[in-house]
Amino acid sequence: MAYSSRPYARRYIPSNRFPVGLKWLLIVNTAIFVASFFLASAGAADFFRSFYLVPSDVVGKFAVWQIVTYMFFHAGFWHIIWNMLTLWMFGVELERLWGTRRFLRFYFACGIGAGIAVILVNYAFGNPYTATIGSSGAIYGILMAYALLFPDRLILFGFLIPIKVKYFVMIMGAVVFMNSFVSFGSGISQIAHLGGLLVAFFMLRGRWLVTSIQKPAVREMKEWKLRRARKKFEVYLRKQDSKSDRWTH
Numbered sequence: 001m002a003y004s005s006r007p008y009a010r011r012y013i014p015s016n017r018f019p020v021g022l023k024w025l026l027i028v029n030t031a032i033f034v035a036s037f038f039l040a041s042a043g044a045a046d047f048f049r050s051f052y053l054v055p056s057d058v059v060g061k062f063a064v065w066q067i068v069t070y071m072f073f074h075a076g077f078w079h080i081i082w083n084m085l086t087l088w089m090f091g092v093e094l095e096r097l098w099g100t101r102r103f104l105r106f107y108f109a110c111g112i113g114a115g116i117a118v119i120l121v122n123y124a125f126g127n128p129y130t131a132t133i134g135s136s137g138a139i140y141g142i143l144m145a146y147a148l149l150f151p152d153r154l155i156l157f158g159f160l161i162p163i164k165v166k167y168f169v170m171i172m173g174a175v176v177f178m179n180s181f182v183s184f185g186s187g188i189s190q191i192a193h194l195g196g197l198l199v200a201f202f203m204l205r206g207r208w209l210v211t212s213i214q215k216p217a218v219r220e221m222k223e224w225k226l227r228r229a230r231k232k233f234e235v236y237l238r239k240q241d242s243k244s245d246r247w248t249h
Contacts, residue, residue, distance in 0.1 A: 019095035021104045026084055029135060032072045033080045048073060055119040055128035067115035068108065073133040083139050089155075090146040097149070109203060110141025110196045117195030137196035140176070143169050144200035173197055 032048075039047050050063070053070035057063040074080035095103040114137020122128045146153075151166035176193040 019092055019100065019103070021100040021107075022087065022091045022095050025087060025091075025104075025107070029072055029074070029080065029084060033074050036073060049131070052131040052133050053115050053118060054131045055122045058119055059123070059128070067112050067119075070115060070133050071108075071111040071135040071138055074135070075133060079134060083135050086139050087135070087142060090142050094142060094145055094149070106145065106200070106203065107138045107142065110199045111135060111138030113199030114138065114141070114192040114195035117198075118191050121191045132192060134192065137192035137199075140172070140193045140196035141200035141203075143172065144197045145204060148201070148204050169197075 036045075036048050039045060050057075051066065051069035052073060053066045054063070058066050074083065091103070091107075094106075098106070115132075117137075118132050119128075122130060147165045147169035151164065153165045154162050155165055155168060157163040157168055157171075173194075176190050176197065
């Protein structure tokens, strides 16, 4: 289906106004990064630590706020620059398309889903006492959404190479998947990146995915019932033929 014929395309209103939700995400993330930088310089680096995502704290101490607050902390200058730049590049059009409320719901759903993925995977295979920070899970969800809605848009990969968004996200997803095997203990978990991608995909394409799985199963079930009914009918006909033969002289 062409993008212009989709129902949500009619809600897009071009505007030069900077989206409100995106603006506040940039402000809050930047302000917290600056505050944490100065506190760390003053020897109070642990002041915000209770807001990092530590799986053992969430499960053992019921620190559920961490699955939200961890998104507002970053490990270094380039970490926050990459995340905020990506959020700005791809988030502007999404918020204008969806509206602020839906955009923020989607952003936090991806970030929270990524946090839950970090908790589960660290308990299963990693170290539940490792802290994870960064908005990358939510950012990767924004990337996935943009690729699904505008797959053929061209961007500059590395600011040099033109590439369609769908291929860019495929490459990023493959890199994240490979890096996820060696990311435990880094504090910037690749599992969060992968979790954000998957949550975004299921939020936007979950119904299509379920339908694509159900259709072959439903079709196979109908064919099985038809074959079963045909066999029963054949057995019935044979019985009727045998009864007719007994009374024929």
